[in-house]
Structures are given as C-alpha cells and as structure tokens.
Amino acid sequence: MGLLALAGCGGTVEPRAGTGATGPAPNPHFTPASEAPPRATRPQGRHLTARVTRRTYLRARPGGRILERVATRTEFGSPQVLAVVGRRDGWLRVISSQLPNERRAWIPARRARLAGTDVAIVVDRSERRATLRVDGRRVRSFPVAVGRPGNETPLGRFAVTDKLRPTEGTSPYGCCAVALSGHQTRLEPGWPGGDRLAIHGTPQPETIGRAASLGCMRAHARDLRVLLRRVPLGAPVFVRA
DSSP states (O other): OOSBOBTTSSOOBOOOSSEETTEEOOOTTEEEOOOOOOOSSSOOSSEEEEEEOSOEEEESSTTOOEEEEEOSBOTTSOBOEEEEEEEETTEEEEEOTTSOTTOOEEEEGGGEEEEEEOEEEEEETTTTEEEEEETTEEEEEEEOBEEOTTSOOOOEEEEEEEEEEESSTTOTTTTOEEEEEEEOSOOOTTOOSOOEEEEEOOSOGGGTTSEEESSOEEOOHHHHHHHHHHOOTTOEEEEEO
C-alpha cells in the first residue's frame, strides 16, 4: 500500500521494510491488542469468521481468477481474520481490506479456521453514533465523529481487521484504533496518507459527535477501550445512513 495509514487523521504511517515469515512485518507505529485464539469447537454465533492459517489467494469465484494474495497476518501484525459472508463446496466468501468496498472474494476453507461471533458494531452516520450489539441486543451506544461534507464516511458492511494501540504518545489516533476492512473513497486531492477506515481516538475530543473527519470515525478513549475488549477480529461493522 506504500505509505500506510488510517484515513482522516492527517498523519501517515510508514511500514517497516521487509516481510516476516508469515506476511508483512508488523508496523512499528502500532502494537496489536491481544486477541484470544478462536475456539476449535464448532463455530458459534450469527457472524462467521475465518482465521487464515496458511497463505492463500483471494479469488473472484471458487477456483477462479486470483485477485490478491493473503497472508496469515495483517500489515499491522494482527492475525488475519476475515469475515465470512458465504460458503460453497469447501470455499468461503469473505470480506478483505485488500479489495474495494463491497467487493467480496473466495478462499479455500481448508486454509482457514472457522469461528463465530454474536458481536457487531452499527454506526448511524446521520446520528453520529455507534452502537455495540451482542446477540442483537444493544449493550453500549456512544457518539462518534464521521466524515465531513465532501469526505463522507462510506456506507456498507465492513469488518474489524485489527485492534491497535499506537506506540507514540502524540499519535493522532489517540489511545487506540479499531481498523476496518473498508476504504475511504472521497479523500482530499493530493492526500498523502492511506485510505483505510477505522474507529479511533483523537487529540481533538471536541470533534466527536460532529461531521469532522476525512472518513474515519473518532470516539472517546473510554468507548474505544470497551471495543478493544469486547469486539473480536472479523466482527461485522455496519455503517448506515
């Protein structure tokens, strides 16, 4: 991705050179939050997830054209856990940050470990609020900043890819960030940073609850810490108008 950053913060994050044995080297500006491994039992929960256990390819259809290569870890060093939105004859249809918004791809089921979750995040863009839901029940609702006019936060279904803590105390991401699979499609011309969406902290808490970002959602640290504890990788995030 070249310069790697989450959209809407005004700062770029350069990836460390080289690659690890299982994928890109962890980004030096972020530390992945701890993540419990998925249970090896039969997947439970209304939302399926797939932890990639062996390098594989994203394909346009089962056994079809290769779109991208996918590693066992993300560019931030987290386990590669993909949201599953379909299954067919040994194949899984997944959401990946390596593809444009709303485009899906297929991976062989044998190269992933299935799990499930009842946790989801729903963002109401017009109300500028996010809701954490567990088994369909609202357990927490909190204000967020959303994209400003001309740089609106994209609508659709995304998934949590990383739960991150910045390594620098002056980070524009505040205490932490929940990185999403989605991409901002309405960035400023010449914007030098990345286009990845996230729900993250901010050194400008007065912007929370307003349309103020370049696409990311900004939240208070207390709410983000709840998300880091309760939301697993691969959980769905629905952004609605």
